[in-house]
Amino acid sequence: MLGVTEIMKALGLWALVALAAYGASLSPLGGWAWLILIAPLAAWIGLVFVGAPARAAKAEAILARTLMTGETVTAQAIQHRVFALFRRRTSLAITSSRVVAVHRGLLGGFRMADMQWKDLKDVRIEANMLEGLCGANLAFDTLVAGYAGIAVPGVPSGPATEMYAKAQYEEQAWEEKRRIRSLEETRAASGGVTIGGHGGEAGAPATERMVDEIRKAKELLDSGAVSDAEFQEMKAKILGRA
16 A cells, blocks of 8 residues: 555646646746746656666665675565655665665665664564555564664565565574573573583582472472473483482
């Protein structure tokens, strides 16, 4: 729907310009009034459409120059035209370590936004009407406070789906890494219980040490830091050392 809205906005704007030019043509200015329409229309076509393939290739080159050592591009795409009728199209790429968007100025220059996979909170995809013309909208939400994330509408459907799948994988992978890190920190704060480790004070009797480790593991279970399956595994490891 968003792409259709953009098309309607553009058509509506030029309809207003045409009406203004027609109204002016009825004035003493006569035919000169049509220059009001033709001049901005020619400028618009020149700035937005003429040389678009070369500018798209330049955007890809800009992105390639910003890659870090060892970083590889997994997928990349450039916006459908209907989402950039009055500006340059945004180039979007996902790499082995981050999401990168290159926003280009209408008269030159560019602004780059990126997000490391470790900072990804959520990724969303929304297919537009007239998918072949409007593609899909991608949004990457971040864990970093004060940063709005990255949102690019009108990404071609094929690359958009590929980017979404990769981002979903990275999101889940980093969630698991954060869960494991939190679990290890909780265990350390609770007395250093580690699966397969030898917690407790040095020199304590083996039986007392074993009972103490099981007690601490049970406290982790009761606090919700570990699941029942993890508790049973920890207990089996402790008893197996006895």
